Amino acid sequence: MEFKSLAGTAGEWLKGSGPESDVVISTRVRLARNLADFPFLTRATAAQRKELEDILRKEIKASGALQKDLYYPLDGASPIDLQFLVERHLISRDLAASEGARGVAFGEREAVSLMVNEEDHLRMQVLKSGLQIQAAAEHINKIDDLLEKRVDYAFSPQLGYLTVCPTNVGTGLRVSVMMHLPALVISKQIEKVFYAVSKINLAVRGLYGEGTQASGNFFQISNQVTLGKSEEQIVSNIASAIPQIIHYERNAREALLTQSKVKLEDKVWRAHGLLRSARVITSEEVMDRLSDIRLGVNMGILKDLSIKTVNEIFIQTQPAHLQKMEGKELGTLQRDALRADFIREKLGEKHKPGDKN
Amino acid sequence: MEFKSLAGTAGEWLKGSGPESDVVISTRVRLARNLADFPFLTRATAAQRKELEDILRKEIKASGALQKDLYYPLDGASPIDLQFLVERHLISRDLAASEGARGVAFGEREAVSLMVNEEDHLRMQVLKSGLQIQAAAEHINKIDDLLEKRVDYAFSPQLGYLTVCPTNVGTGLRVSVMMHLPALVISKQIEKVFYAVSKINLAVRGLYGEGTQASGNFFQISNQVTLGKSEEQIVSNIASAIPQIIHYERNAREALLTQSKVKLEDKVWRAHGLLRSARVITSEEVMDRLSDIRLGVNMGILKDLSIKTVNEIFIQTQPAHLQKMEGKELGTLQRDALRADFIREKLGEKHKPGDKN
Numbered sequence: 001m002e003f004k005s006l007a008g009t010a011g012e013w014l015k016g017s018g019p020e021s022d023v024v025i026s027t028r029v030r031l032a033r034n035l036a037d038f039p040f041l042t043r044a045t046a047a048q049r050k051e052l053e054d055i056l057r058k059e060i061k062a063s064g065a066l067q068k069d070l071y072y073p074l075d076g077a078s079p080i081d082l083q084f085l086v087e088r089h090l091i092s093r094d095l096a097a098s099e100g101a102r103g104v105a106f107g108e109r110e111a112v113s114l115m116v117n118e119e120d121h122l123r124m125q126v127l128k129s130g131l132q133i134q135a136a137a138e139h140i141n142k143i144d145d146l147l148e149k150r151v152d153y154a155f156s157p158q159l160g161y162l163t164v165c166p167t168n169v170g171t172g173l174r175v176s177v178m179m180h181l182p183a184l185v186i187s188k189q190i191e192k193v194f195y196a197v198s199k200i201n202l203a204v205r206g207l208y209g210e211g212t213q214a215s216g217n218f219f220q221i222s223n224q225v226t227l228g229k230s231e232e233q234i235v236s237n238i239a240s241a242i243p244q245i246i247h248y249e250r251n252a253r254e255a256l257l258t259q260s261k262v263k264l265e266d267k268v269w270r271a272h273g274l275l276r277s278a279r280v281i282t283s284e285e286v287m288d289r290l291s292d293i294r295l296g297v298n299m300g301i302l303k304d305l306s307i308k309t310v311n312e313i314f315i316q317t318q319p320a321h322l323q324k325m326e327g328k329e330l331g332t333l334q335r336d337a338l339r340a341d342f343i344r345e346k347l348g349e350k351h352k353p354g355d356k357n
Numbered sequence: 358m359e360f361k362s363l364a365g366t367a368g369e370w371l372k373g374s375g376p377e378s379d380v381v382i383s384t385r386v387r388l389a390r391n392l393a394d395f396p397f398l399t400r401a402t403a404a405q406r407k408e409l410e411d412i413l414r415k416e417i418k419a420s421g422a423l424q425k426d427l428y429y430p431l432d433g434a435s436p437i438d439l440q441f442l443v444e445r446h447l448i449s450r451d452l453a454a455s456e457g458a459r460g461v462a463f464g465e466r467e468a469v470s471l472m473v474n475e476e477d478h479l480r481m482q483v484l485k486s487g488l489q490i491q492a493a494a495e496h497i498n499k500i501d502d503l504l505e506k507r508v509d510y511a512f513s514p515q516l517g518y519l520t521v522c523p524t525n526v527g528t529g530l531r532v533s534v535m536m537h538l539p540a541l542v543i544s545k546q547i548e549k550v551f552y553a554v555s556k557i558n559l560a561v562r563g564l565y566g567e568g569t570q571a572s573g574n575f576f577q578i579s580n581q582v583t584l585g586k587s588e589e590q591i592v593s594n595i596a597s598a599i600p601q602i603i604h605y606e607r608n609a610r611e612a613l614l615t616q617s618k619v620k621l622e623d624k625v626w627r628a629h630g631l632l633r634s635a636r637v638i639t640s641e642e643v644m645d646r647l648s649d650i651r652l653g654v655n656m657g658i659l660k661d662l663s664i665k666t667v668n669e670i671f672i673q674t675q676p677a678h679l680q681k682m683e684g685k686e687l688g689t690l691q692r693d694a695l696r697a698d699f700i701r702e703k704l705g706e707k708h709k710p711g712d713k714n
Contacts, residue, residue: 262694266636273634279623337619 003084007324010315011088011110011127016307018130022298023246025178025218028089029136030125031144032163032172034154040164041117046100049117053101055151056116060105063146066112071105080329083320089127091115112143119164120172122147131246133175133239137231159227169227175238176205176222179245182295183252185217193248197221202241216287216314221245253299268296272305275313276349280336286317286343305347313346360441364681367672368445368467368484373664375487379655380603382535382575385446386493387482388501389520389529391511397521398474403457406474410458412508413473417462420503423469428462437686440677446484448472469500476521477529479504488603490532490596494588516584526584532595533562533579536602539652540609542574550605554578559598573644573671578602610656625653629662632670633706637693643674643700662704670703 013026034040038052057071074082074095082096091104095118102117115123124147126139154162160170168174184190194204205220221242223234256264271292275281294310296302315321317339323330326338370383391397395409414428431439431452439453448461452475459474472480481504483496511519517527525531541547551561562577578599580591613621628649632638651667653659672678674696680687683695 262636262690266638266697269634269636270631273630273632274627275630277626277630279619279626281623333619340623 003081003324006088007084007316007321010308010312011090013089013111013127013129014311014315015129016311018128018132020243020246021130021307023179023181023249024131024242025180026130027128027132027136028125028174028176028178028220029133029140030123030174030176031140032120032161032168032174033122033124033144033147034120034162034164035122036152036154038121041119041121042164050101052121053103053116056114056122057103057105059147059150060114060116063143063150065114065143065146066105066107068108070107071103071116073101073103075099075101075103080320080323084324087318087320088315089113092118092123094118095123112139114143120168131177131242133177133235133242137173137175137235141231166227167225170229171226171231171234173226173231173234174222175235176220177238177242178218178220179242179249180216180218180291180294181245181249182217182291183256184249186256187252189248189252193245197241197245200237200241201225202238215284216291218287218291253295257299264299265296265301268292268299268301272296272302272347275343276347278340278343280333281340281343282336283318283339286313286339290314309346313343317342360438360681363445364441364673364678367665367669368447370446370468370484370486371668371672372486373668375485375489377600377603378487378664380536380538380606381488381599382537383487384485384489384493385482385533385535385577386490386497387480387531387533388497389477389518389525389531390479390481390501390504391477391519391521392479393509393511395478398476398478399521407458409478410460410473413471413479414460414462416504416507417471417473420500420507422471422500422503423462423464425465427464428460430458430460432456432458432460437677437680441681444675444677445672446470449475449480451475452480469496471500477525488534488599490534490592490599494530494532494592498588523584524582527586528583528588528591530583530588530591531579532592533577534595534599535575535577536599536606537573537575537648537651538602538606539574539648540613541606543613544609546605546609550602554598554602557594557598558582559595572641573648575644575648610652614656621656622653622658625649625656625658629653629659629704632700633704635697635700637690638697638700639693640675640696643670643696647671666703670700674699 035052035055038044038048041049044052053073060066060071085091085104086093086096088110090106090110090113092115095102095104095115100117104113104115106113111127113125113127124140124143126136126143128136156162161172163169163172181190184193197204201224203222203224205222206214221238223238226234271289275286275289275293290310290313293302293305294307297305297307297310316325319335322335322338322342330338392409392412395401395405398406401409410430417423417428439448442448442461443450443453445467447463447467447470449472452459452461452472457474461470461472463470468484470482470484481497481500483493483500485493513519518529520526520529538547541550554561558581560579560581562579563571578595580595583591628646632643632646632650647667647670650659650662651664654662654664654667673682676692679692679695679699687695
């Protein structure tokens with residue numbers, strides 16, 4: 001697979017613009033669908049999996065849902081390729097970890113990704129920059145309609161679309177909003193917000209979705225269940241909650257500026273100093289320091305750095321991205337050193353006088 | 358008292374040159390003396406203390422031991438002035454903390470300091486840059502001879518010079534060598550060295566002498582006792598031990614370069630990045646990071662930074678120095694912010710584009 005050209009870029013959804021982008025990184029909407037004529041993957045034979053892949057690959061192409069025919073079969077893909085797609089949020093960790101015939105089709109700007117044989121036969125997602133729940137929902141529905149003209153989905157008049165996991169039955173819709181909430185973490189209010197969020201049936205997850213830890217103060221807020229709810233209810237439930245969380249985060253940022261401006265500036269500048277100086281650095285540390293820097297850019301403390309640069313560092317310093325860019329497998333220490341070099345270069349710190357290494 | 362002009366400078370002994378200055382910061386030699394016609398200070402009245410001060414002040418001036426008449430009475434001196442002198446190693450913590458008539462005379466380049474009414478009536482010290490035990494001993498003996506022509510020291514033909522503390526009886530001589538031993542600390546060999554040092558009756562102390570903790574990987578190695586030993590024996594005992602410790606430290610540095618070059622460079626550059634970025638920083642953190650930076654300069658990792666600059670930051674960012682430079686008392690957070698500003702300025706980081714604070 002040839003993702004090397006992608007490795008040096010960041011997806012459309014990470015362009016750092018879009019509504020409320022000081023707090024909301026991206027909006028993701030996904031639909032889960034299964035074909036009526038096949039068993040769920042939990043009971044499908046290898047031959048059926050393969051047949052499903054062939055049908056869906058063909059129908060995705062024929063549907064015109066994506067401009068180009070960009071389907072990548074993942075059976076036999078290298079661990080680095082799989083990890084690379086996870087890092088870009090183009091496939092789920094589950095799809096990467098599973099086996100057998102499966103694949104992904106995604107558009108050139110990576111806003112749309114269609115996973116074949118993940119938990120369900122078809123998982124469709126739209127990713128948009130900033131807070132764009134309505135636009136993302138409309139986009140995914142258009143894609144869903146294009147495919148529904150060509151395939152027969154498993155559907156029950158009582159229950160709605162049928163899915164492997166009961167939590168997805170009904171609309172099969174999940175709306176996730178990735179938020180950056182550093183001020184709520186610093187001011188120790190984040191637990192309170194999570195508690196309120198859980199009360200209205202929203203879930204909080206880490207950067208890479210289900211089962212992942214939050215890092216870099218990034219949190220995904222999403223609906224928990226779809227059964228018994230209409231698309232409109234799901235969308236409106238989460239769409240009404242997110243602005244409140246944005247409001248809390250912005251208030252917490254203002255309070256930091258008022259109550260501990262110098263400490264906040266210190267935190268931001270130290271993160272900047274560390275990233276432009278380190279010679280070895282782990283992904284985890286980069287994530288944490290980029291969180292400080294993102295906060296600094298959004299609060300006007302770091303004036304000459306763009307969110308675009310922050311996002312590029314964010315996405316491109318992940319392990320598989322580094323290895324893709326370098327064109328070979330690397331050990332941990334090599335990656336940590338290459339990551340530090342890459343970041344210094346991005347921050348304009350390399351090849352300056354005094355740094356002759 | 359007017360030390361403000363001194364605050365922006367570093368003493369002669371901190372010029373960062375002198376023999377073995379990659380490992381040895383400075384050599385200090387001191388003599389303890391008491392006047393025969395007065396009781397020890399432990400039993401002296403306030404009037405006797407005052408009389409002692411007057412006599413010693415006059416005789417120091419008349420002796421020509423110092424080029425100028427630079428005697429500073431310390432009774433009633435402000436806490437900041439006292440701390441300032443401690444930070445410059447011109448007086449001991451004990452002299453600062455005691456009460457009553459007492460003072461210090463020191464030369465313009467701060468190589469010689471004569472404390473009146475410390476533990477003994479007179480404590481004389483010579484500080485030199487790098488490893489200069491012999492030269493420092495000769496210098497202090499010359500000063501001692503000049504004074505001995507004018508005053509009658511308490512002296513016993515059996516015991517030698519008499520002092521308040523029995524460990525100083527005899528020659529009253531203490532030789533201390535301040536060493537920077539970061540590689541022995543990093544490679545966890547420092548305890549082994551200290552054990553060996555204690556076996557030959559040498560003591561290891563922190564940056565400000567007796568009872569102080571080591572910080573920034575600075576250690577003072579000095580003789581423990583003087584009773585029953587000649588000046589020559591004391592000097593030769595410590596003079597033969599120090600080169601071995603220097604050798605161990607240099608070996609440890611070489612081993613770091615061979616075995617973990619990138620990690621070492623990372624440590625050094627991170628320290629540099631932190632100091633040129635922080636907006637608030639404690640003395641303790643400065644000391645630790647300057648230790649990394651000093652190592653980096655001495656190992657050729659930081660090529661555009663001089664030991665002189667490192668030493669200036671080292672001495673001038675101490676609490677009383679900052680307050681002297683600013684000309685007023687400052688709270689902790691104000692000091693920590695001023696310290697960070699001062700360091701960034703020293704490292705050429707202030708008023709650069711992008712930093713508009």
